[in-house]
Amino acid sequence: MILLSFIVLIPFISALVLGVIYLYDPTKPREKLYATIGVTAPAISATIALVIEAKLLSMDASTVFYYKLFDWIEIGDFHINIAFMADRLSAVMLFFITVIGTLIHLYASGYMKGDSGYGKFFSYFNLFMGSMLLLVLADNPIVMFIGWELVGLSSYLLISFYHQKHANVTAGNKAFILNRIGDFGFIIGLVVLFISLEGYGYTFAEIEANITLIDPTTLTLIAVLLFVGAMGKSAQIPLFVWLPDAMAGPTPVSALIHAATMVTAGVYMVARFSFLYNNTPDIGEFIALIGASTALLGAIIASFQNDIKKILAYSTMSQLGYMFIAVGLGAYSSGIFHVFTHAFFKALLFMGAGAIIIALHHEQNIFKMGGLKEKLKWVYIPMLIATLAISGIPPFAGFFSKDAILITAFSSGHHSIWVMGTITAFLTAYYMFRLLFVVFLAPSKKAQKLEPLPNSMIVPLLILAVGSATAGLLGVPEALGGSNLFASFVALPDKPLHIPHSTEYLLSALNITLALLGVALAYKLFARAVHEPLNNSAWRFVVVNKFYIDELYTLLIVKPLLILSRLLLYLIDGKIIDNIINLIIYSYRRVGVSVASLQNGKVRYYAFYILIGVSFISTSMLILLGGF
Amino acid sequence: MIPEQFFIVATLLFSIGLVGVVSRRNIFVVYLSIELMLSSVNLLLVTFSRIDQSMNGSVMALLLIAVIAAEASLFLAMIIQLYRSKRSLDSDHFNLLNQNKGDL
């Protein structure tokens, strides 16, 4: 199935080609060329992906396509190949990554117009596509980790894209460092996994087959460590602080990486390791708890933000929390389904936000916008659809996926998780509609002259709007009459639910009601004349400053590390090690000077040295010849 | 009289001459010690001549005495020249070959 390798390799090759062309002469604007290559590569990958999915659809649920690129490491029992594997889970991920990815590339070709680093941007963007596809199509955890690291790298490169401003570079560093902390846990987890399997398996299939060989405590440890990696990559508590800062990158980057794809890698990883997490339900509960807390925290902070991209960033964090609730409690299909639908509407929301930002000449504060409903009609309508979707209002996509998650939470018996999730659903509707009303409906302060938007930016919005509207229909659960095509397609080992249909209806009704309440509240507060709220109460102050979590991290972790580094630098490196080296050097020079003083230019001394030599030889001769 | 006596004397003279060359700073004493060493060789040659009963050793000794005279004149000329350049008769003052400049 060599097509599998093409899916991954074509974006990488295109990234290389774009990089070479860009570096050949960075100053020459070749936007059409860059855009053509840059958008065609993911498009080809998308086409191939669709072909593969069609093939998979026609076969039964356990079919796996496999292609080995080459043998990589072969040391005794340790056997890693660079190989690709496409089963149904990969196929689902492939679908939205490639299709949405292509649309966002198209959008970016319009968004980044006029930027001097156009070629560089598309090179990095394609690099990201290739890495994400590598991650999803990986045959064994090591190759997945390669993709994992590469997406982290691409994220760093793209966040720091506007590198002239120091703050952007710092944000990129922050993202990479926090990712790295997660990766540390991830790789230790992999190491423990491989050691405890003792050479019985390095690919996912082999690990799954041999998972019973590992004892429960080690299994728990592995599960926790792997989740630490997911915490970093998918912005869960406590490693989420990079995601809002990552909005410093261009909006297409936020749309693709920090909404639709990279941040979902953690969820994908848990789903891929479903055979492991099924055996450790305690860790699953822990994951779900973290997810719920993250969801609630994100929603609370988002409700008080003024920057359009930051609202969407915290919203992403919140929705990711939902996904982890699902996969933590064993409902892998629901989690992946939410990943799927979330990709559509979040990408759409970001792209719309980008369109608004461009139209208003890089203004990002929502309270400085307003009344754009008529002027930006073709942005308003898709964003309205996406907002309806994310708020969980049927029949749009978000309703079915979010509903499934909350039902799982309720039926699992962990009511605290369910309560947190439900409150978050209310808040989600509230802050998303707050955004919509303030930007589009409320009257604007001053007359604004809008920048015209190119078609390349509008068309993807429309396509994704259709997707957001209809994608939910793939996962209509049995209770409401559908056959849940999605779950049956993905065929993950879900934990079965045991609640009657009536409870399901009740819960769904509760969700819808809360969502509508949120909309109503937002309407009441923000649809009329609106002014930027003042931070005049203590509660407001704390929330707007993101609960001071960044400052807490700086105090507890960053500052001690800096102090330790300075200590090492000045004390240990400066005084001790340098002095040891200096001592050695000093000794050498002293010895050298002493030896050099033998050569003092006085011939008498030289004769004396000859005499010493002669005397020595004579003595040895005398001894050898038997003394006198 | 046995040859060993003369051998001891010759060796003794040679050693004393060698000690003088190495130990003294005064150029004249060095010169005289060198002469002493050459004279010890002379003694040895004459002894060998007496043992062999032929004149070969004596002739060599005579020629060596001539060489000693020649070398004496050169030696003293050099001492005069050295004295002119540095106004010193201390062999330790002539150390232009010294590479040992400066400190650490």
Add this chain to the structure above:
Amino acid sequence: MLENSIFAILTLFLVIGSLGMISFKHTIFSAFSFLIAMLALAGLFALLENSFLFLAQIMVSVGAVVVLGLMVIISLGSIEKNIPDEPYKFYWIALSTLLVTPLALLIYKGLLTLHAHFNETKEGYGELKSMGEQLFSEWVLPFEAVSVLLLTAMVGAIVIARKEKYFKKKNYFDEHKHQEDTK
């Protein structure tokens, strides 16, 4: 018996003379000790029945070498400030003696392997006549060579000890520069 006692006295003078030569601080005293040593050595030559060399040694070694040396020493080496001050002289001598001893022993050991002994001498051994016979027949080439050597040494000594001012040649460029300045 007589020979042995003469030998003993001569050796005594020889050794004391050489030891004094290397020990005295004043150069003149060293030179005089050397003189005594040379005289004693000549006596030893006579003991070895080599009358010609006995005379030759006194003539050259004492009459030429020591006299010449004394001339230079008296002109240069008698001024008090020129004589070097050697504080560690005896330590140096002691150390050198220690180092030279094995060499001396080795030389003596080598000499012992000859197992030599004195025989009665022939008629005319050590006389001028036998010396002359050898010098002009078998040893004529070294003899001539040594005479050339003496000539060279004479010339060389004069050249070395000359005063600088008769030696210095004007540099070519100095000449031209001087001419330009005076134009």
